[in-house]
Amino acid sequence: MRLDLLLPFKVPAYLANLDVQGMSLDSREIKKNGLFVALQGAQLDGRSFIEKAIHQGACVVLSETMHSAEHGDIKMHAQVAEILVFKLPYLISQIAYQFYFPKKNLHKVIGITGTNGKTTIASLLANALQLLDVKNAQMGTIGNGLFGQLKSSLNTTLDAISIFAELASYQQQGAQYTLMEVSSHGLDLGRVQALPFYSAIFTNLTRDHLDHHGTMACYGLAKKRLFSEYSLQQRIINIDDPTGEMWLSEFSDAISYGKATNQKQYFTVKEIFYQKQGICFNFQSSWGDGQISAPFYGHFNVQNLSAVLCQLLAEGFSITQLKKVFLKLNTVPGRMxxxxxxxxxxxxxxxxxxxxxxxxxxxxxxxxxxxxxxxxxxxxxxxxxxxxxxxxxxxxxxxxxxxxxxxxxxxxxxxxxxxxxxxxxxxxxxxxxxxxxxxxxxxxxxxxxxxxxxxxxxxxxxxxxxxxxxxxxxxxxxxxxxxxxxxxxxx
Missing domain, CATH: 3.90.190.20 (Mur ligase, C-terminal domain)
Structure with missing residues (x-):
């Protein structure tokens, strides 16, 4: 892609026609005509690897500057330009989206956030969609990849470039959905800044990651960004959680799951039977009433299953279809x-x-x-x-x-x-x-x-x-x- 079409800011005419054929934050992954993004990380300064990236074949470098006055300045390394960019971490997502999806034709990405339950909900959604003959992929704590083909990951939410590279790969393989766990770090650090989420699910908010966010209020605000800053088709929120109940009062179009509510779209569990082989529960919902059985344990899994049901019902699958599918769901690795x-x-x-x-x-x-x-x-x-x-x-x-x-x-x-x-x-x-x-x-x-x-x-x-x-x-x-x-x- 031409550099002037890739970047969200103007570049000099002599750089405009550069043909960028790849991009990475890791100098070791740079190939001929690649774009190297040099960030000032907490442990490593990417600017230290600019020369290495150029040796690998980089045709241009975006380098993070902390000074707004330097934005757009250019340093030359022989024939290769280093463009200084202010607030670069928050622009990478937009640049990566443009590079991998220039037609803006990304398949449906469902973001799942909250302190607990993200992996279970993402995995059960992926499992259910597969049983419904819908090809899908998963991104999160237990790995990334098409359903049943996950590869391990160091972070719950990948860096911005890797996210779009993965999504492009899934799309090429025919995925219609990606179920993505979205961490507070991922939201706070801009890793999903430009990702056009189709739907979002909120599980709960309890103490975690205060070493990064400092306070529960800041932690909650980071999570809330997924619901307030993105043009979602669906917002699915746990009303049994105090934070979720508060958010539902702000999002009148949201779907609630949990206790009875005045939301137009809702899913309410009425009776739960804890059996030796799993869970059975009756429910009322804006899509109709029914009973679901599944081979899982505990009330929190009733909540997880409720979130999954909300998303699938909102997508148009019937209660009759889902009743059969939920009996066949597999347990999630390392989750009860x-x-x-x-x-x-x-x-x-x-x-x-x-x-x-x-x-x-x-x-x-x-x-x-x-x-x-x-x-x-x-x-x-x-x-x-x-x-x-x-x-x-x-x-x-x-x-x-x-x-x-x-x-x-x-x-x-x-x-x-x-x-x-x-x-x-x-x-x-x-x-x-x-x-x-x-x-x-x-x-x-x-x-x-x-x-x-x-x-x-x-x-x-x-x-x-x-x-x-x-x-x-x-x-x-x-x-x-x-x-x-x-x-x-x-x-």
């Missing part, structure tokens, strides 16, 4: 995923819960479905992250679990023992808490000492297959370990 040890009659449940609210909901869900035995909670807290939630998670575990085992969960550059002491400070009876740093040792300990009918919640890692100790990422997976232990039991 069960591992049953039949000889000992012990159940392990792996869940990604790593906030006080998510841990509380996971434990409450297991109480609803448990018939005998005790509930044991195994969890830890991440290093270099919000320290305030550590004692709060301890209070939740002490209140809802019969036994608690503390473990490591990505200690990063903090001392694991210090993190554990921070968590212990939240318990009123510390003497009953087991502290075992190794997750593998802790799970083996729980398996050895649990009694028939017990349920052990293994919280925090979920789908993750690594531990971050210091700055090193070491392979480890709760799911892989439990799969191996179950095979040992069955051998």
């Amino acid at each position: 995923e069960q591992y049953y040890f039949s000889k000992q009659d012990i159940t392990f449940v792996v869940d990604y819960a790593h906030t006080p609210d998510a841990l509380e909901k996971a434990l409450q869900a297991l109480h609803q479905h448990s018939q005998k035995g005790e509930l044991i909670c195994l969890f830890g807290c991440g290093g270099d992250r919000d320290t305030g939630k550590r004692p709060e998670m301890a209070k939740v575990a002490e209140k809802l679990a019969s036994q608690v085992i503390l473990v490591d969960d990505n200690p990063r550059t903090e001392q694991a023992s210090v993190i554990m002491q921070d968590i212990l400070a939240g318990f009123t009876k510390k003497e009953g808490v087991q502290c075992i740093h190794s997750r593998e040792e802790a799970i083996r300990y729980a398996l050895k000492h649990a009694s028939a009918g017990d349920i052990i919640l293994v919280a925090g890692k979920g789908h993750e297959d690594y531990q971050i100790i210091g700055k090193e990422r070491i392979h480890y997976s709760d799911r892989e370990l439990l799969t191996a232990l179950r095979k040992e039991e069955q051998a």
Whole structure:
């Protein structure tokens, strides 16, 4: 694409006809006639890699400047121009959209935001659409790609260029929808600034990421941008959440799910039956009334399923169609995923819960479905992250679990023992808490000492297959370990 058609600001005539054939934030990915975007990151300054990008074949460079007076200034590196751009991070999305979708013909992208439930809702929507013979893709915490072909990702929301590159790839492969988890960081840092979302779903707002946002108010405002700054066809909001209820009063055209409401479009659950094999619930909605059964556990999954149903009903699928589809839905990797040890009659449940609210909901869900035995909670807290939630998670575990085992969960550059002491400070009876740093040792300990009918919640890692100790990422997976232990039991 010609440079003057690509950029949202004027460039000198001698640069206008440059033919840009690719773009990247990573100098290692630059190829001949590529555009290199050099940002001043928190850990690395992209401007340090300009010469390398030019050596790789960059034909032009966009370089971030913090001074508005320098916007549009040009520095020459031999024959290659470096254009200084003010507020470049917030323009990258617009530039990438123009490069990958010059005809503005992007397929339907549904954004899912909130503290908890994003991955589950995105995965269940993708699963349901596939069962309805609608090709789709997914982007988020557990990976990016067409349904069933996800590749792992370091961030919930990718950088702006990668987002549009991925979406273009999905479109070329025939995807009609992409289900995208949208993090508060992604919204706050402009990664989805120009993305024309088709629909948006809000799950809930509870304590998380205060190390970045500072206050809950700022955290909430970052999430709200998805609903207030984009021209959406649908806004689907959880009215059971206080923040969601407040937003619904501002968006009269929004679809609510949860308790009864005056919204024109709504989905209200009336009766819930917690069964050994899953959930069954009756509902009333602006699309009609019905009953849904699905192989999932806990009230929070009733909410997740309600959000999925709202989106699919709004797209014109019938209650009769969806009733059949929901019986076939698969559990989401690392989200209330069960591992049953039949000889000992012990159940392990792996869940990604790593906030006080998510841990509380996971434990409450297991109480609803448990018939005998005790509930044991195994969890830890991440290093270099919000320290305030550590004692709060301890209070939740002490209140809802019969036994608690503390473990490591990505200690990063903090001392694991210090993190554990921070968590212990939240318990009123510390003497009953087991502290075992190794997750593998802790799970083996729980398996050895649990009694028939017990349920052990293994919280925090979920789908993750690594531990971050210091700055090193070491392979480890709760799911892989439990799969191996179950095979040992069955051998």
